[in-house]
Amino acid sequence: MxxxxxxxxxxxxxxxxxLSLTKEGCHCTCAFDGAAAADLLVDHHYDLxxxxxxxxxxxxxxxxxxxxPLEIxxxxxxxxxxxxxxxxxxxxGAEDYIVKPFEVIELLARIDVVLRRYQKTDMVLEIGGLKIDTASMQVWRDEAExxxxKTEYELLLLFARNPRRALYRETIYERVWGEPYPFGSKAVDIHIQRLRKKTGWETCLRAVNKIGYRLEVEP
Incomplete structure (x- = not known):
């Protein structure tokens, strides 16, 4: 953990x-001033x-x-x-710098990038009947690859790392395509249809009315 x-x-x-990081499986300790944080760092190790x-x-x-000097x-x-x-x-020496106010989903994405850089994330994810090897970018269901x-894989990874969270089409597009969402674009919906068929997620990758999509599986 x-x-x-x-x-x-x-x-x-x-x-x-x-609360957001706890839902992602992290153990969080909070300090409310710099002196308290320094005291915690004397006796405890942190990954981030x-x-x-x-x-x-x-x-x-x-x-x-x-x-x-602690290389955290x-x-x-x-x-x-x-x-x-x-x-x-x-x-x-900071890995990133996020200006308030920020969206939690952006924070989680930035954290994910930093942890991958330090190789602190799980290399293999198992979710919704799939096994995802993030190092080799390979995906299996029942031992069949x-x-x-690349776009479908990035889309899959986004949902796998955000289970049971409704994601806006705009957010999905910006995270996967890496550019602002073009108004009226059907790219997200078309790729979701293909991803459902390939992965067997026809019933669990659900549309959320007027928002986008949610992967309805247990993390």
Whole structure:
């Protein structure tokens, strides 16, 4: 189980992040000021730190100086949106810098990228009767390999990592195609139809009215 330290002095934001990551199978510890976070780091190991910049006692930039030798990946979460602050955070060694307010699904995606970079994510996912090897990008059902295009595979992985979560068409398109959603596009719907047939997810990959799609399986 991944151990995540959330250093955020705004408790509603901290709780939202904690609940979202707990649903993803992470164990979260929360600290509400920099000094408390530094104390936790003395006696505990973490796989990831989500770090606010503007903190009581010790701010995030100062705390980052202490974290850097520990070689723990850090993502800054902050309202400081100036380019100079982003550059400072990245130069201090952070893996990413996310400006508030942010969508939880974006945060989860950024976390996933960082953890994959550090090889801390599960290399094989088993969900909805499928086995997905994220290292080789191969997919099987009942020992039979399923041939997917790169787009279909990325689409599959998105749903596999977000089970039981309704995803907007716009979000799906932007995450998989990597560009803004073109109004009226049917690309998502067409690829979903193909993915359903290839994977046997005809009944569990469900349309959500006026939103998009949801993978209705147990994580």
């Amino acid at each position: 991944l151990q995540v330290l959330i250093v955020e002095d705004e408790k509603p934001i901290s709780n939202l992040i904690r 730190i989500l770090l606010d910049v503007m903190l009581p006692e010790i701010d995030g930039f100062e705390l980052m100086e202490y974290i850097r 990946p850090v993502i800054f979460l902050t309202a400081k949106s100036a380019v100079k602050d982003r550059v400072k955070g990245l130069k201090l 399923i041939s997917l295009t």
